[in-house]
Amino acid sequence: MGNSTAVVDEHQVEAWVRHVRLGLAICGALGALGLVVVLTGTFPQVPPWVTATVAGGTLLPLAIRLPWRRWRRHALGASSAYALSLLQWAGITAFAATDPAGPVFYAAAYGVVLLYACVGYAARVVAAFGALCVLGFIALAVSWGMRDTGAVIGDTGSLVVLSVLSVALAADREARDADRRKVDKRGLALVNHASDAVVVVDAAGVITYQSQAMCRIFGHAPDELVGRNSISLVHPDDAAQTHAWFGQVSRSTPGAVARLDLRLRDARGGWRHVELTGANLLHDADLRGLVLSAHDVTERKALEEQLTHSTFHDPLTGLANRALFRNRVDHAIARGQRTGSPIALFLVDLDNFKLVNDGLGHAVGDRLLAVIAQRLRDELRPSDTVARLGGDEFAVLVEDEVTELSAASVAERLVAAVRAPVDIDGQESLPSASVGVSILKVQGADRSVDSDADELLRDADLAMYAAKAAGGNRYAIFDPAMHADLLAEAQQRYELERALAEGQFVVYYQPIVELSSTRLVGVEALVRWDHPERGVIGPDAFIPLAEATGLIVPLGRWVLEQACRQLARWRAAYPSATDVYMSVNLSARQFQAPGLVEDVAAAIAAAGIPAGRLTLELTETLLMRDTVATVEALAALKALGVKLAVDDFGTGYSALGYLRQFPVDIIKIDKSFVDGVATSHEDAVLAQTIVQLGRTLNLQTLAEGIESTDQSSQLEALGCTYGQGYLFARPAAAQQIEGLLRGR
Structure with a gap:
């Protein structure tokens, strides 16, 4: 395929050729009839040159009609056919002149032939030829002295009617040709300005036409690709698949559409992703090829790859x-x-x-x-x-x-x-x-x-x-043993969750006494697991797992609530217990959990105890984790009115330097210092240092893990105020503590 002018000219020429073929066929038939008349001697007075003219006028149109395909693209072929038809009409007219009865028939017949043959021209040209035929016939009739006026008028009317019909046919043909040209131009404009590039390839894959979109999308100059094999533009990795696809489309039903994704080379040597749509029009005499539409999806592919990459x-x-x-x-x-x-x-x-x-x-x-x-x-x-x-x-x-x-x-x-x-x-x-x-x-x-x-x-x-x-x-x-440990841990977690749900935990209380008088001043709440099969289990067996799994948060909340309620019952039952305080441990996981301050406030309010009678114990290591957040949390707890104690004091590495920042009330001397306080000078010095630090910062000191009177006496001598340990009482159920409260 070439440009739009070539397409329109080809259609025009083919229209002409169709009319010429029909006209020449009629001419040949009428010429043959005239030849038969001459050869049979119907008019013996006809000169030989007229016979030759008739014969030539018959044979020449037939000769022209045979090789019409060779001239189908040339207007010269149509013009030659019209010239020969004119020559034949002149010869027949001359022949008709020898017989006064003949002009009407032959002039009218060949006038119609000429008019029909001229339908390939414009309507105004056909009208001019028709007028000439009518005028020529009238002139011949007058010059030959035709006396049958009715016949002349009738034949003249016939010529006029035929002329009008021929002009109408020519006008209709012109209108249809104009519509066809408009459609051709519109279609060509759509093809050239569409977002998709269009090419036509023949059965061998050679490109015979490319639309202007090939210039815009791929950068190829107009008609640059015409004559090239289309496979040469395909990415080597897609070439085999594309070749097979071409064969599939070529063998498909005429007009069937197939699609393929592939990469095509652009004019700069890069590769562009396209969606190729192909239609089989090899059967079409005008195209005789595969019509391929290439939709550029390079940007979409890049976006898809980007999305895929970000997804994975x-x-x-x-x-x-x-x-x-x-x-x-x-x-x-x-x-x-x-x-x-x-x-x-x-x-x-x-x-x-x-x-x-x-x-x-x-x-x-x-x-x-x-x-x-x-x-x-x-x-x-x-x-x-x-x-x-x-x-x-x-x-x-x-x-x-x-x-x-x-x-x-x-x-x-x-x-x-x-x-x-x-x-x-x-x-x-x-x-x-x-x-x-x-x-x-x-x-x-x-x-x-x-x-x-x-x-x-x-x-x-x-x-x-x-x-x-x-x-x-x-x-x-x-190692498989790791899996066994995991299963054991999972079983323990399950049992721990069930124990919390079924209420298997109990709270024990260990007294806190004043060292100088051994008077009960407070109790520390300690949780125990009353296992239905294993009996009472100490905290070392389940607290680490509760910390690791997060169950320590609901468990610690429950212990806090139970301890506050128990203190309220004691205060109501024993007037002498109104100055006894309850000490409850807070784990690191509890301290970091949201809602801790609200939980403490709710437990105090539900039990109806003074906030000052509740002491919360925190480990030294916990206080060192996030200083700013820790100070804020401690300040919020102090705002409730509760007291704060530092448990296991002295086992950390930097608590002494940060102790001023924390609003604590009590420091508890760790058992590791208490064990040797009566026998080791170094331990005694460390214990004395902690006591002196407490006095300097106006903090109470409490020694834990006291097991002998020597330890108690030495700590009292060093200035420690309070203590707890097996020397005074082991952790016990609430009923056992009530005996101590009664004897207070």
Whole structure:
């Protein structure tokens, strides 16, 4: 296909040729009739030259009609046909002149032939020819002295009617041609200005036409691609598929549409993604090719790839995220089921990363994570998968040539890679990581991929926690005993939850006395687990698990409520107990949980006790965690009116320096100092130092774990005011404490 002018001219010429063929056929038929008349001697007076004219006029149109396809694209062919028809009409007219009866018939007949043949011209040209025929016939009739006026008028009327009909046909043809040209121009404009590029290729794949959109989208000059094989524009990776697709479209039902996604080269040598739509028009005589429409989807593909990447990759580090990593693990297990190859999974968890975020800020923490991610990537092969599962937890999947020895080597490299110092904006950090390793030896295809993946991740997680429990900055390879420990812990957690729901916990109370008089001044609430099978269980057996699982929060709230209610009952039953206070321990998990102040206020209000009769004990380590937040929380508790005590004082490392910031009332000397206070000069000096510090800061001192009279006497001599321990009373149920209250 070429430009629009060529398309319109071709249609015009073909219209002419169709009319000429019909006109020449009529001319030939009438010429043959005239020839028969001449040869049969119907008019013996006809001169020989007239006979030759008639014969030539008959044969020439037939000769012209045969090779019409060769002239179909040339207006010269149509013009020659009209000239020969005129020559034939002249010869027949001359022949008719020899017979006065002939002019009417022949002039009218060949006038009609001429008018019909001229339909290929404009209506005004046909009208001119018709007028000439009518006038010529009248002139001939007058010059030949035709006496049959009625016949002349009738034939003249016939010529006029035929002329009018021919003009009408010509006008109608002109209108249809104009509409067709308009449609052709509109279609061409749509093709050239559409967002999709259109090309036509022949059966061999050679481009025979390209729309102007090829210039706009791909940068190719007009008609630059015409004559080139279309496969040469296709990406090598898509060439075979495209070639097969061409064959499929070529063999499809005429007009059927097929689609294909592929990449095409642009004029700059780059590749653009396109959606190709093809229609089979090889049967169409005008096109004889495949019409292909190329829709450029390069930007959409880039956006899809970007969205896909963001869906399956961590935005901070660029590593695979949890979803993609799980997908890789599933595929690795499926391959392992076919090949029998083991798979190794590594979980890498940074140690104490929260201190980096809290101390240096989240921006520094994020940059540290990016550095660690790059280090892990550098330590592994391109075939290995590195992912960030979230927070400071990374994961690595290794598939090829996995043994326990090689897995240990990889784990050592990962630990060493993380351990190297990191300098971020002058801030040096010394990161470390705990690495858990699990190796899955695939048993066979009869196992579930999901279950194997869950098992692999679970085992690596258990090994990682084992490495962290051993102090971190190391790796641990999963051992089945870890799973047994996990099951035991899960069973304990279940039992702990059930015990809390079924009310199996009880509160014991240990008296606090004044050392100088051994008078009861307070009690400390201590929780015990009254197990239905194992009896009463001490806190050391379940408090660590409650802390780890978070159950310590509801359990601690329950102990606080029970202790406040018990103090209220004692105060109501024993008037002498109105100055006794209740001491309740707060765990670190409780202290950090939201709503602590509200819980304390609610427990005091529900029991109806003075807030000053409640003392909350906090460990020294807890106070050191987040100074600003801790001071705010302690201030909120003090605002309720409760007293605050520091438990296990002296076991920390920096409490002395920060003690002024905390609104505490009591410091409790840890049992480790009390044990040797009567026998060790060093312990006695330490205990005396704590007592003197309490006096300086106007704080009460309370020694815990007193088991002998020597310890009690020495502490009293050092100035310690209060004490508690087995010397005075063991933790006991509320009923036993009531005896002490009665004897007070």
